[in-house]
Amino acid sequence: MAPSEDSLPVLKILLIGPSGAGKSALLLRYCEDQFDPESTTATIGIDFKTKKLAVRGKAYKLNIFDTAGQERFRTLSTSYYRGAHGVILVYDISSKKSFASMEKWFDEARLNANPDAVLYLVGSKLDKVAVGGRAVSFEQGKAFAEAQGAEFCEISSKTRENVKRPFVEVVDKIVQKPQLIAGATPGSKSIDFDMGGFPSNPCSC
Amino acid sequence: MESLNAETWDTVICGTGLSQSLLALALSRSKKRILHLDANDFYGEHEAALSLQEADSWAHAHTGGDVLHHDEPASGKNTNENVASDKNKLLTPPVLSGKESTLFRNAHVWKHPNAEAQGLSFPRAYSLALAPQIIHTKSKLLSQLVSSKAYRQVEFLAVGSFYVYGTTDAAHGTTLARIPSSREDVFSAQSIPARSKRALMKFLKFVIDYDSDEQKPIWQEKADNPLSEFLVEHFKLDEHLRDSILAMTLTLDGKVTVKDGLATIHRHLTSIGLFGPGFCAVYPKWGGISEIAQVGCRAGAVGGSTYMLDTPVSIDEVGHGGDIWLKLSNDISIRTTSLISSQQTYSTTSPTISRLVAIINSPLQSLFEILAEGAPTPAVAVVAFPSGSLPNNSQPRLDVPVYAFVHSSETGECPSGQSVVYLTMQTTPQSSHVLDIALATLLQAVAADGDVLYKLYYEQANSSRHSLVTSQGSATVFEFPSPSLGLAFDDESLDTVKEAWKIVMKDDALDNAFMQFEDREGMGDDDDDYD
Numbered sequence: 123m124a125p126s127e128d129s130l131p132v133l134k135i136l137l138i139g140p141s142g143a144g145k146s147a148l149l150l151r152y153c154e155d156q157f158d159p160e161s162t163t164a165t166i167g168i169d170f171k172t173k174k175l176a177v178r179g180k181a182y183k184l185n186i187f188d189t190a191g192q193e194r195f196r197t198l199s200t201s202y203y204r205g206a207h208g209v210i211l212v213y214d215i216s217s218k219k220s221f222a223s224m225e226k227w228f229d230e231a232r233l234n235a236n237p238d239a240v241l242y243l244v245g246s247k248l249d250k251v252a253v254g255g256r257a258v259s260f261e262q263g264k265a266f267a268e269a270q271g272a273e274f275c276e277i278s279s280k281t282r283e284n285v286k287r288p289f290v291e292v293v294d295k296i297v298q299k300p301q302l303i304a305g306a307t308p309g310s311k312s313i314d315f316d317m318g319g320f321p322s323n324p325c326s327c
Numbered sequence: 328m329e330s331l332n333a334e335t336w337d338t339v340i341c342g343t344g345l346s347q348s349l350l351a352l353a354l355s356r357s358k359k360r361i362l363h364l365d366a367n368d369f370y371g372e373h374e375a376a377l378s379l380q381e382a383d384s385w386a387h388a389h390t391g392g393d394v395l396h397h398d399e400p401a402s403g404k405n406t407n408e409n410v411a412s413d414k415n416k417l418l419t420p421p422v423l424s425g426k427e428s429t430l431f432r433n434a435h436v437w438k439h440p441n442a443e444a445q446g447l448s449f450p451r452a453y454s455l456a457l458a459p460q461i462i463h464t465k466s467k468l469l470s471q472l473v474s475s476k477a478y479r480q481v482e483f484l485a486v487g488s489f490y491v492y493g494t495t496d497a498a499h500g501t502t503l504a505r506i507p508s509s510r511e512d513v514f515s516a517q518s519i520p521a522r523s524k525r526a527l528m529k530f531l532k533f534v535i536d537y538d539s540d541e542q543k544p545i546w547q548e549k550a551d552n553p554l555s556e557f558l559v560e561h562f563k564l565d566e567h568l569r570d571s572i573l574a575m576t577l578t579l580d581g582k583v584t585v586k587d588g589l590a591t592i593h594r595h596l597t598s599i600g601l602f603g604p605g606f607c608a609v610y611p612k613w614g615g616i617s618e619i620a621q622v623g624c625r626a627g628a629v630g631g632s633t634y635m636l637d638t639p640v641s642i643d644e645v646g647h648g649g650d651i652w653l654k655l656s657n658d659i660s661i662r663t664t665s666l667i668s669s670q671q672t673y674s675t676t677s678p679t680i681s682r683l684v685a686i687i688n689s690p691l692q693s694l695f696e697i698l699a700e701g702a703p704t705p706a707v708a709v710v711a712f713p714s715g716s717l718p719n720n721s722q723p724r725l726d727v728p729v730y731a732f733v734h735s736s737e738t739g740e741c742p743s744g745q746s747v748v749y750l751t752m753q754t755t756p757q758s759s760h761v762l763d764i765a766l767a768t769l770l771q772a773v774a775a776d777g778d779v780l781y782k783l784y785y786e787q788a789n790s791s792r793h794s795l796v797t798s799q800g801s802a803t804v805f806e807f808p809s810p811s812l813g814l815a816f817d818d819e820s821l822d823t824v825k826e827a828w829k830i831v832m833k834d835d836a837l838d839n840a841f842m843q844f845e846d847r848e849g850m851g852d853d854d855d856d857y858d
Contacts (some may be wrong), residue, residue, distance in 0.1 A: 172855040192625070200613075
């Protein structure tokens with residue numbers, strides 16, 4: 123039997139970084155190919171988005187979580203980080219302040235996420251280079267990522283440039299860590315409430 | 328920061344305990360403007376799960392306090408109540424969600440002198456629950472988490488065996504015996520003589536429909552009598568079986584009434600098998616109730632609420648023009664039409680409990696056996712030490728039970744190879760000592776060669792059990808009762824969440840819309856992306 127959609131390994135990917143870095147724009151462009159140039163307000167109503175992605179010939183279901191504004195006063199909960207396979211840290215290349223905060227965000231990710239989780243640095247708003255808006259050079263971003271042991275790229279949600287790359291590269295790194303994806307197959311030790319009160323699924327084994 | 332005072336909030340919620348966080352979840356689709364704050368720099372308030380570092384500083388903040396012993400029960404109830412109302416006046420805290428609540432006291436931490444050498448890991452490897460309640464599968468909390476779709480963010484683990492410590496028979500001596508709770512259990516239990524098996528079976532059959540017209544006459548007249556007497560007199564249960572049945576109620580004073588006791592045992596038995604074979608209760612991974620609180624807050628944030636931690640609040644003025652003015656610790660003044668917090672003042676008429684949390688460098692594997700075919704591996708085991716069962720040289724004899732919840736590393740509360748034991752009893756002058764004895768007795772009974780690496784002791788009281796509502800004009804101040812001291816989650820607290828929800832929602836509150844939400848994520852509109 124071909125693997126059904128529900129049996130794909132699920133990977134939890136987090137987006138974190140300071141307010142206004144473009145996390146939600148990246149999420150919406152990657153998952154729904156949408157971009158709203160007017161939208162600058164905090165994100166409301168998005169918990170996470172789902173996207174299927176195949177890497178090295180194998181399909182995965184990504185659950186990509188947005189911060190829901192809890193980055194504003196740095197109140198992301200420890201439960202947000204639970205079970206995350208990858209963390210994409212996003213800053214705005216047109217803002218030095220945004221870039222300067224990344225060290226704190228790396229610290230927070232390391233403190234709260236699984237020690238094996240893949241960290242990935244993204245410089246966003248690459249389109250601003252065309253209007254002379256770059257404040258952080260590619261080399262600065264690259265060097266910082268290397269110092270943190272993370273991969274790096276620059277993207278533009280506006281022009282679509284590179285928007286798939288962080289996700290493909292994060293998943294590629296994740297799947298090379300068997301201990302990290304061991305728990306990605308649904309239904310390990312926890313209790314499945316979807317089955318609650320009903321006869322158990324005959325296909326579950 | 329400036330934008331915080333640019334508008335009038337529909338509600339400001341102080342504290343991120345379970346009640347406030349469930350309220351945040353309930354309001355998460357309401358489009359109300361909500362500011363949710365906590366004085367601590369962590370989520371969960373009195374139900375938080377703490378790293379060792381957080382536990383150390385939490386204990387430091389709660390070392391002091393008058394002694395809350397209740398050594399003269401029953402007698403002098405009236406004087407107690409007078410004290411309570413006086414205290415309430417005196418202790419009404421100016422800060423709404425204080426870091427140093429009066430509900431906790433006499434906290435202290437003990438660490439093994441060679442803890443690290445013995446295996447104590449880094450502080451964040453631990454997540455110690457301040458309120459390690461189990462949740463029966465029948466609880467409305469679970470059905471509300473399902474109907475609100477918040478359950479997907481919480482991993483629930485099975486609570487396995489309930490054990491009772493005591494003398495089962497001469498041949499076995501003093502041991503832990505698994506409490507038989509189903510027909511199969513009773514049949515296979517070798518320690519129970521045939522005559523007692525029949526008595527126990529009769530009782531189990533009775534409890535399943537104890538509230539029916541047929542069974543009610545059996546107990547109704549004795550509703551307020553102690554359950555322990557009823558079990559012996561009416562069902563002829565021997566001492567061991569009586570203790571086993573009492574243990575199932577998780578009663579902390581050993582004096583549970585027939586009415587309350589039967590209800591609790593009924594909940595226990597009818598919860599078995601509801602979500603799968605072999606367990607009657609669940610426990611959220613990574614620190615229990617605290618995890619549900621965080622998920623509630625996350626739902627609030629996704630719905631547009633603003634979150635701030637490490638921000639104590641005090642009331643500036645109430646009532647002018649129907650608004651409440653609050654002052655945040657950073658001197659910002661904000662305005663709201665309603666204010667929700669939880670009571671920080673203890674009621675001297677309620678009992679106080681003593682808790683001991685201990686990290687053990689042994690997995691205590693034998694307590695976590697799988698109970699039925701196809702059942703999940705349990706992550707929590709319950710051990711009851713009935714009144715008077717512990718070796719105790721001190722006088723008078725200890726007449727309250729002690730309970731231990733043993734958590735395996737599957738709970739995420741400790742590294743693998745270790746376990747966390749949560750002991751609870753009603754406070755007596757020797758509780759700290761008695762809990763130490765119970766811990767040592769437990770380790771001996773499971774023949775574990777484990778050492779205690781770290782211990783956190785504290786005493787916990789609770790506030791009045793009712794919510795407090797004060798209205799001035801159109802402004803309302805609502806205070807939740809503090810968390811219940813029970814060892815199993817009590818559905819009554821959900822009623823106060825709904826009460827608070829109605830206050831904030833005003834005319835928009837439709838009873839059948841409470842906690843009823845659709846999934847948020849747009850499943851199905853994602854296209855495949857196979858590179």
